[in-house]
Amino acid sequence: MRRVSYETLFNELKSVLLKLGFSETKAKACAEIFANNSRDGVYSHGLNRFPVFVDYIKKGYINIEAEPTLIKSFGVIEQWDGNLGPGVLNAKFCMQRAITLAKQHGMACVALKNTNHWMRGGAYGWQAAEANCIGINFTNTIGIMPPWGSSEALIGNNPLIIAVPNKNGHIILDMAMSQFSYGKLEEYELKDKKLPFIGGYNQKGELTKDPKSIRLSKRPLPMGMWKGSGLAMMLDILVSILSGGQTTAAISESKQEKGISQVYICLDMDLYSNASQIADEILAYTKQGSTEVRYPGEQTLKIRKENLKEGIPVDKTMWESLKTL
Structure with a gap:
């Protein structure tokens, strides 16, 4: 294991994306998301996942030139088609769209179909929180986990993210269903x-x-055993209905995790003047029993600070793989 600076990692990722034909703007945006994931300690969806992203591009599963297109608009609710573009860019776009609508109407729900893996779902929770919005986003996936009572991988490990902005440190829950x-x-x-x-x-x-x-x-x-299994099913139902996109069953038939469905919900925190006070009271109450208690997102902020100062840890094999892409 070695450490590299954020700038070094970002530039290496961007260089690969430019060689693959990404525009300067898209290469920068993609590289930033992958680098930020590793910066925040989510190495599994930063550098470590990048070779898979590149492989999907080379196989034609990801259309690097695609842009999301609006399908339907119902005021605070919108449906978009990701057109199999880069999942990280589609996700960032849809969360920003939800933020914009929430600032106009107080809340918003943007549903997306026909997209690709968003890598770290928490990245878009942080995006919402930094815009002073509560963010709730979730996705379905290919079937990679058995429902409770079965041994066959039939349900998705559908991540759920809930983000609450807070001046003393944003509160970000990012959890898979396993x-x-x-x-x-x-x-x-x-x-x-x-x-x-x-x-x-x-x-x-x-x-x-x-x-x-x-x-x-x-x-x-499944986390919580039958409870996690049930929640995974409900998230699949919600994203598929709201987006009009593919279910886990349909995605699994292709044997490749592409053409997935997602939802992005935002509420404007500017409407709630005492929100930070409420959040701080709850966190203080919860932490009073032990110094070991951490709120969701607290460890991320600690790791981010450490990695920006000392460099981002990179697995030797993954770093060498990046240099050959």
């Missing part, structure tokens, strides 16, 4: 480490902390 996301499993596997808690089943059907065996079995444990 106890550990596939990206986090890969991160532990690269470090040759066991999971800190049981994360799923191995190929023998035994509960395990071994990330590789869980990834190979495609049987991660």
Whole structure:
């Protein structure tokens, strides 16, 4: 493991994207999202995920020239088509659109179909919070987790993000529906480490902390067991209805995670004058029992500060892979 500066990582990512044919503007925007993910400690969806993004472009799953197009508008509700463009750019666009509508009407819901992986969903929660908006966004995925009571991977690990702006540090919950996301499993596997808690089943059907065996079995444990399974199903239903896009079932038929559906909801916090006070009271109350308690997003701010000062940790194999792309 080595550390590189944010600027070095950003420039390397941007250079690859330019070679792939991205415009200067799009290359900068994409590279920034990937670099920010690694900067904030979400290495699984920063540098470590970048080669997969490049591979999807080369295979034609991602159209780098595509732009999102408006399908329907219902005032504070809009439907957009991502036209299989880069998921990170479609996501950033739709969250910004939700922010703009929320500033006009108080709240907004922008639904997106036919898009690609957004990488780290929390990035768009931070985007909303930095615009002083509550942000709620979620997506469906290819089927990579068994519903409770089954051993077959039929439901998506559909991430849910809830963001609340706060002057003392934005509060950002970013969670997949499994106890550990596939990206986090890969991160532990690269470090040759066991999971800190049981994360799923191995190929023998035994509960395990071994990330590789869980990834190979495609049987991660839903967080909250049947509750996480139920929430994953509900998120798939919501994104598919609101966007008019593909369900997890339809996405899974293609065997590739593309053409997915997403939702971005915003509420303008300028309408709530005592919001920060309420949030601070809740956080102070929750933290009084232990110094170990952290609010969602607190660790991210700590890691961001450390990585900007000392450099971003990069896996040697992933860094060498980036240099050859």
